[in-house]
Amino acid sequence: MASSPDIRMVDVGGKPVTKRQAVAKGRVVMQAATLKLLKRGKLPKGDVLAAARVAGIMAAKETHRLLPLCHPLLIEDVNVEFSIDERASAVEVTAIVKGSGKTGFEMEALTAVAISGLTIYDMCKTVDQKMRMESIRLTQKSGGKSGTITYE
Secondary structure, eight states: OOOOOOOOOOOOOOOOOOOEEEEEEEEEEOOOHHHHHHHHTTTTTHHHHHHHHHHHHHHTHEEEEEEEEOOOOEEEEHHHHHEEEETTTEEEEEEEEEESSSSSSSSHHHHHOOOOOOOHHHTTTTOOOOOOOEEEEEEEEESTTTTEEEEO
């Protein structure tokens, strides 16, 4: 496939500023013993979920620097949450990104989940070489002309 010379950012200049929100989810699956260490705060690198939360927040704010055609946006709130799924031996990651703008916050929410997951992976990899990240996806977005769209 040939590279196209005419890539460009989408012009959002004529769009109105609206309140927007995006929610993304994903998970890191690990061995039960690793999950137990994580829950007890006994992993060598320290508090995994605290580090992953900060990394996700930072990542959302830097999304436009990572993705070449992504607009820099004024983010008003980033919330990164975790839940433990004992049956799946996984940490579920949810990111909610809010702001006012001319374009949505989907990429920021997805980036927050991805980097939070990578941080969990990085901090647990010394004890678990069988981990995997999976199911990173947008679950909801609202604001703009499309209104609210829920994907699951």
